[in-house]
Amino acid sequence: MTILLYELCGADEEILFSPHCWKTRMSLAHKGLEFQSVPTSFTEIPGIEAGKAKSVPLLKDGDTIVGDSFEIAKYLDKTYPDTPSLLGGKEAIALTNFVINWSQSQLHPLIGGLCMKDIHDILADVDQTYFRKDREAKIKMTLENLHDGREVKIDMLLKALLPLKLLLKNQSYIGGDTPKFADYVVFGALQWLRITCTIPVLPQEGEVAEWFDRLLDMYEGMGRAAKAGV
Ligand SMILES: N[C@@H](CCC(=O)N[C@@H](CS)C(=O)NCC(=O)O)C(=O)O
Numbered sequence: 761m762t763i764l765l766y767e768l769c770g771a772d773e774e775i776l777f778s779p780h781c782w783k784t785r786m787s788l789a790h791k792g793l794e795f796q797s798v799p800t801s802f803t804e805i806p807g808i809e810a811g812k813a814k815s816v817p818l819l820k821d822g823d824t825i826v827g828d829s830f831e832i833a834k835y836l837d838k839t840y841p842d843t844p845s846l847l848g849g850k851e852a853i854a855l856t857n858f859v860i861n862w863s864q865s866q867l868h869p870l871i872g873g874l875c876m877k878d879i880h881d882i883l884a885d886v887d888q889t890y891f892r893k894d895r896e897a898k899i900k901m902t903l904e905n906l907h908d909g910r911e912v913k914i915d916m917l918l919k920a921l922l923p924l925k926l927l928l929k930n931q932s933y934i935g936g937d938t939p940k941f942a943d944y945v946v947f948g949a950l951q952w953l954r955i956t957c958t959i960p961v962l963p964q965e966g967e968v969a970e971w972f973d974r975l976l977d978m979y980e981g982m983g984r985a986a987k988a989g990v
Contacts (some may be wrong), residue, residue: 786948868949
């Protein structure tokens, strides 16, 4: 039975921009598993699979439904042990958890600050209304206020990426010689930025740029071929 991947889209269903959904897209490609994408807008999420999800990605594999990109990665390694390991074993799962928390606490707020208004602008009207209300309540300011003077966050983001840059001086991937889920975690964050941000932010040269380029080219260039909102 075909694996279904519910993933976040903009007003244009081809614009798939969620960092967490990109983690799962890359995970499925890493495992060599075919899947059918189900583009899902913010306001459609509560209606999918009989209300089983509050967020995407959501994976449906036969009768099994799994949410959360990390849980999906664990499920894929357990269910498809004969395909390339995604997490890299039990010890690596614990370390991967650090990478997830680092990315979420250090990169996501800066990326959100850089592209939240841009994300709003690529959504359908009904999703714009939901997104503005939900996010403005969370950030306690308007999207426009967050957007104003956002350029200062570019330098902050480049500084936040320093641990990755230093790591990549000695190895090709966070996973070592080959990419693992931990790579896709950070890739997802930068791909989110690449697809949504209306100003150039990503490093153009150096270790992080080269690593990101390699990942964009993997799996027949799936990441590079992604349609951007800008
Ligand atoms: N920890 C979850 C986070 C998933 C998540 O936050 N997804 C966002 C899209 S990037 C979402 O569905 N948000 C729903 C909303 O904001 O209403 C994972 O790794 O999958």
